[in-house]
Amino acid sequence: MTLYSKIIGTGSYLPEKRVSNQELAEQLAAKGIETSDEWIVSRSGISARHFAEPEQNASDLAVLAARRALDMAQLQPDDIDLIIVASSTPDFFGSFPSTACIVQRKLGxxxxxxxxxxxxxxxxxxxxxxxxxxxxxxxxxxxxxxxxAEVFSRILNFEDRTTCVLFGDGAGAVVMSASQEPGVLATKLHADGRHADILSVSGHVSNGALAGSAFLYMDGQAVFKLAVTVLEKVAHEALAHAGMTSEQIDWLIPHQANIRIMNGTAKKLGLPLEKMVVTVDQHGNTSAASIPLALDTAVRDGRIKPGDVVMMEGVGGGFTWGAVLARM
Incomplete structure (x- = not known):
């Protein structure tokens, strides 16, 4: 018997603290940094983002999203036999114990x-x-x-308006289970370490102290150029592997980083913008959480229905990129 994997539950969580562009602009103005709602929206499509409270870690957001996904899947935590957490802002600076282990504990x-x-x-x-x-x-x-799950607000330099206005905190989760029916139709992953320096947090621990910067750095122009190119290519690679064409995609869920990159990707794939799920306007760039957040939003509002074919794809520091083509 051939085994497949299928998404049987989705969930997401956004911290209660919502910060509009206007509110963020006022906070930055107090530091002598000028920006505006119009400036942010015109460059990114972002109108608001959510920030975690100081006592909230990535695992806390992850657990809340996970419980919702488990409820939809009608499973209990102990039915799960593997937890995988994607995060660039783990609970511990040394990245261990893993955030996945902390989530396991907090789920009981x-x-x-x-x-x-x-x-x-x-x-x-x-x-x-x-x-x-x-x-x-x-x-x-x-x-x-x-x-x-991400708490990117912890690594933002609020004196750099080119990055601090773009990111937010949140978590999204899916339960994937063994199935006799195809769910995930194709996956394709890539990385190119030659571009490691265009999006990074360069700080590291040395003799028990931070050496270098703990703030996110991004060469926005370089990231933009690479993202538009690789997102189109990896989507076509996944489609080819599944023996499908872009016309068979019901919904496109790109990494929610920048509306211009997202629109450009949809256009290159020949998809109408109505087939693209957009949450970047309300969530900002939540890094590894952005795709599952958008997926859960569209599942719960009824846009994505059982049987729909969904293309999910992302780009990130490393430089990394990839796509998952799935039938819901």
């Missing part, structure tokens, strides 16, 4: 299922989904909880 799980973090920045969720798909198809795992 006692079945000693496997738990691991994946780091591919904004591509993290598609990397994690592809990993889950492989494990399920191999027969190693039956129910996998895949989470993207």
């Amino acid at each position: 799980m006692t079945n000693t299922s496997a738990a691991v973090d994946v780091q591919a920045v904004c591509s993290g969720f598609v990397y994690a989904m592809s990993t889950a798909d492989s494990f399920i198809k191999s027969g190693a795992h039956k129910h996998v909880l895949v989470i993207g």
Whole structure:
């Protein structure tokens, strides 16, 4: 019997603190930094973002999203035999114990299922989904909880208006389970370390102290040029692997980073903008959480229905990119 992986539940969570462009502009003005709602919207399409409270970590957001995905899947935490968390802002600076293990504990799980973090920045969720798909198809795992969770507000330099206005915090999750019917139709992952310096947090620990910068750095122009090119290519690669064409895509869910990149991707794939799920206007760029947040939004508002074909794709620091083509 051929095994497939299928998404059977989605969930998401946004911190309660919502910050509009106007509110952020006023906060920056107090530091002598000028920006405006018009400036931010015209360059990114972002109108607002959510910021976690100081006591909220990535695992806290992840658990809330995970519980909602588990409820939709009608599963209990101990039904899960693998947790994969994609995050660039893990609970601990040294990245261990893994945020996945902390999520396991906070979910009250006692079945000693496997738990691991994946780091591919904004591509993290598609990397994690592809990993889950492989494990399920191999027969190693039956129910996998895949989470993207970020508290990017912790690594933003609020004196750099080119980056601090773009990012937000949040989490999204899916439950992927073994199925006799095809769910995930194709996955494709790439990385090119030659571009590692265009999107990074360069700080590191040395002798118990931070060496370098703990703030996010981004060469926006370089990221934009690469993103538009690779997103089109990886989507076509996934479609070719599944023996399908872009006309068979019901919904496009690109990484929610910049509306201009997203619109350009849809145009290159020949898809009408009405077929693209957009949440970047209200969430900002939530990195590894952006795709599952958008997916859950569209599932819960009824746009994405059982049987629909969804193309999910992301780009991130590394430079990494990838796509997952799935039938819901």
